[in-house]
Amino acid sequence: LEFAIDPSEALLSVRNSRERAAEARSVRNVLSPRSVAVIGASTDSSKVGNAVLANLLAGNFTGPVYPVNADHRSVRGVRAYATVHDIPDPVDLAIAAVPADAIDAVLDDCLDKGVKALLVVSGGFGETGPAGQESERRLVLAARAHGMRLIGPNALGVANTDPEFGLNATLAPHLPTPGNVGFFCQSGALGIAILDEAANRRLGLSTFVSAGNRADVSGNDLLQYWDSDPATEVILLYLESFGNPRKFTRIARRVARSKPIIAVKSGRGAVPPAHAIGADIDDSIVRALFAQAGVIQVDTISELFDCAVLFGNQxxxxxxxxxxxxxxxxxxxxxxxxxxxxxxxxxxxxxxxxxxxxxxxxxxxxxxxxxxxxxxxxxxxxxxxxxxxxxxxxxxxxxxxxxxxxxxxxxxxxxxxxxxxxxxxxxxxxxxxxxxxxxxxxxxxxxxxxxxxxxxxxxRPVSNLVRPKSIDSERAKQLVEGWRSAGSHGRWLSDFETAELLGCYGLDVVAFRTVTDEDEAVAAADELGYPVAVKATGERWRHRPDHGGVRLDMADASAVRVAYRNLAADSGEPLLHVQRMAVKGIGCVVRVQDDPSFGSLISFGLAGVISDLLGDRAYRVLPLTEDEAAQLIDAPKAAPLLSGYRNAVPVNKNALIDLVQRISALAEDIADIREISCEPVLASADGAQITDARVRIGPEPTKADLGPRRLR
The missing domain is CATH 3.40.50.261 (Succinyl-CoA synthetase domains)
Known part of the structure; x- marks a missing residue:
């Protein structure tokens, strides 16, 4: 019995739908608890545990609140219990305000009690160094294995202003009034300032989450919840780093079609060590990610609230x-x-x-x-x-x-x-x-x-992901698997291997031959047909016509011999390329590269030293729809050159769009591709031709796997 198990559109749709429902329900356990336990509830008003309990009681939480304190029978006039396990009734949300070295015992009690969500306001975990990171890892592994959601550690807390719950499980004594805006942020200290600013502007919030170290519950989870929450019409995000940016893009694209998402991405200097992973990324990449997903990016908290009061009321x-x-x-x-x-x-x-x-x-x-x-x-x-x-x-x-x-x-x-x-x-x-x-x-x-x-x-109409035609992905996978089997660490493919791989996706590199002496160069030119180009292949000379590493329009054998002698002498490398002359056009660069935060990114720009110097490149996250491919090509500042700037002949943009989509499909299908560089791609009115390409293969970068979630 044989049946296909490759991912299909139907499978991905069902998977995403189930993921959405499960994550939204698990976050609902956090924001809509029927009972709350405060572990570490202290009688000392200067302690965090006392402040959390006081805010819960002052906020008129509609369910029972259980202080947990082994040394006192009551805290703030409410009966206390020695452990969570001693509480006679079910507990939906437990708030841990205990030192980091006591969290393991607290976690064991919560797991044994069947607590659905654990909020850790204590610090001393991932933000402190390797030992704290290991403690945080153990905490997440245990929580996920038992179907518990974890907020924090080092979190300000969560709030739900719905009068049905009246939940203020935060360290902020006062919350804004009820409203239609959901807010997610990472920083605890900044969270208090954000809540004060919202109250001053009379901006009502539906729910608020400050996730601290974001060990489990992240902004992606909140987007899944707010997407189906009728009380939330506008979503605000203050992000210091990204957890899973590709998932963020997928979710945000869907949510932003019905609910505006307004986001601030803080600068690199503001990111604490606990959030450093994924923070050192170029701002232009973040802007491209937000634009692709329909997210409204602003630069300051003031601008965030300026937009929020408009979107939430008009x-x-x-x-x-x-x-x-x-x-x-x-x-x-x-x-x-x-x-x-x-x-x-x-x-x-x-x-x-x-x-x-x-x-x-x-x-x-x-x-x-x-x-x-x-x-x-x-x-x-x-x-x-x-x-x-x-x-x-x-x-x-x-x-x-x-x-x-x-x-x-x-x-x-x-x-x-x-x-x-x-x-x-x-x-x-x-x-x-x-x-x-x-x-x-x-x-x-x-x-x-x-x-x-x-x-x-x-x-704009929703643009579906349509794969280009004439793609042989199976052969491409077989080729890469064969090349990978020869070396586990990966390598750069040879020029002919690269051309063969690209050919599986309908991407033809202009015909070329490798030569090592004058006679071979002439023979190659005779085979390819004149005129030809002769190119140096060393790293210093590749893609650098300003270094004189290429001779164009060689019209006969004599010219080819002179070009070979000169280039071999200048480069110190006898191995050269002889290539059929492509149709002259505007040089472009298309690259795919791994980013530690975003996974595979595709970039586009015009070729040349000036474009490199000015960083005139546009970025998108894979995979690309046809509309996104067109937007990518039009995004660089020099892109008007492609449209006939100053009465020049416009290039065939459809050919460029098709080329970019095929490269996107190749990088998306073959997980072992680490890098693709097509430079230059000559764009003209007749089409787009790849004159040089390089591909690097290797194992996928691994991230710490904290295990699957068993969501309740």
């Missing part, structure tokens, strides 16, 4: 056309200039003047919202001296109520949701429809521009 714009309405000429002009600088379409500001009353102000806003050629409105309001503000706020609120176009303001230069512009829900908290305010027109414009870019991305 609809998305359907176009870039903006109207600026205000009673200050200077601020109106600033807003228009800023909008145009961000790529939005803004006409002259509508200035009602400082003498305008509430009715005139509201009428101007209503007129702008009703205009068919306007997609969003920015309201600039500076209160005249000795004038009541509330009538203006009431009039503005009535004017924008029910509008399907986003409205932003610089009302009194406040940040967040001003009380006078808030629309309140049943609990008295601001809800969708509230008008966000910014301290300056530039900040409002930046948030609106981000919303428009995201709206445009989301409106």
């Amino acid at each position: 609809p998305l714009p359907v176009g870039p056309r903006v109207a600026v309405v205000g009673n200050s000429t200077a601020l109106g002009v600033l807003a228009v200039d800023a909008a145009r600088a961000k790529g939005l379409h803004a006409s002259s500001p509508i200035d009602v003047g400082p003498q305008a009353g509430p009715e005139d102000f509201a009428a101007a806003v209503s007129s702008a919202l009703a205009a068919s050629d306007i997609d969003a409105v920015i309201v600039v309001f500076v209160p005249p001296v000795a004038v009541e503000v509330e009538p203006f706020a009431t009039a503005l609120g009535n004017a924008v109520r029910g509008s399907d176009k986003p409205v932003l303001s610089t009302f009194l230069a406040t940040e967040g949701i001003p009380d006078v512009l808030a629309v309140r829900g049943p609990g008295g908290y601001p809800i969708r429809g509230s008008v966000p305010s910014y301290s300056s027109p530039e900040r409002a414009v930046a948030a609106l521009a981000a919303a428009w870019r995201y709206s445009a991305w989301r409106s």
Whole structure:
């Protein structure tokens, strides 16, 4: 009996669906517990265990709370138990606030009790060095083997503002009001500042997770949960490093189609040692990853909240056309200039003047919202001296109520949701429809521009992954397996092996021959047909025409002999290439390389020393859809040269897209490929030809395997 076990689209779809459901359910055990135990609950108010217990009780958690303290019968007036095992009822979430050297005993008790999730707020693990990393590894192995989810260690905690739970299992004494925004961050200290800033801006949160060392529960898990959480409409991420970036891309692509994801990726200098893996990566790669996944990237926490109050309270714009309405000429002009600088379409500001009353102000806003050629409105309001503000706020609120176009303001230069512009829900908290305010027109414009870019991305049709035709992946795998069997550590393939492998994927290297003397060079040129190119093969000369390592357009045998003698003498290497002349075009570089954070990355740029010096390369994570391949080719700053810059003949971009997709498929299919370099690829109106290529094979980089999760 034989049946195929190779991954298919149906298998991957079912696998991803099951993974999504299982991970979302396991995170729900963390954020929606019916009972909580605080291990290490102390009677000393200066201890972490006391603070966590106090915050749980003050937050009005709706389930039972069990302090665990072997030395006291009660803590903060609540009966205490010597161990978790002594608690008579089930425990969904256990919070460990004990020293690192006591965590093994705590873990054993929790596993024996059947606790579903363990939150470790204690430090002293992976962030301290090798010994702490080994302790953290043992902790994760045991938790995963028993189906328990682990948050931390070194975590600030988790919170769920839903009144049904009222969970404040954090070290922060105060939480923002309930809302529709989910927040994930790694840093505990920064988490407290983030919660304070959210409260100050009156940004309501649905759930909050500070994962600390992120040993088990990560941002990917939270994305899976928030994707199916009806209470969360906007997702905020503060990331110091990536756990599984390829999985992040896959999940974020799906989630961002329905819920905006706004992310800050901190700089390398801000990353603590515990999070260092995957942190030392180029910022351009991170931006490419986010853009590919539809994630809205911002650079600061302030910009994160600027976007969050807009996305969480107002609809998305359907176009870039903006109207600026205000009673200050200077601020109106600033807003228009800023909008145009961000790529939005803004006409002259509508200035009602400082003498305008509430009715005139509201009428101007209503007129702008009703205009068919306007997609969003920015309201600039500076209160005249000795004038009541509330009538203006009431009039503005009535004017924008029910509008399907986003409205932003610089009302009194406040940040967040001003009380006078808030629309309140049943609990008295601001809800969708509230008008966000910014301290300056530039900040409002930046948030609106981000919303428009995201709206445009989301409106694009979903591009499925379609494999190019005429691919022989089985032969390619057999070839690589044969080459690998000769050496376990891997190697660079020879030029002919590389050409044979690429040929399996419909990628033809322009015909060439290797020669070691003048006669062989002439014979090769006669076989290939004139004109030919003669190339040096040494590492110093390859891909470096500026070093004089290539002679082009050799039209006869005499020219080939002279070229061979000169290149052999200059390079000190008798082994040269004679290659049929390709159609002249613009040199491009396509590479695939392993990144310690992202796995296999594909990059594209124009060939040449200047492009290398300026780092003019675009990156994407594999695999690539056709749309992503097209975006990759258009991404470098020098890409307009491919489209006919200054009346030049445009190249055949479809041929480049097909070539990039085939290289993507090759790297995705053959796990033993560590590196591919096609340089240069000559792009012309006739197509795209590979004139030189190199491939390195070897074993896959291994990461620490902490074992499978047995998710409950």
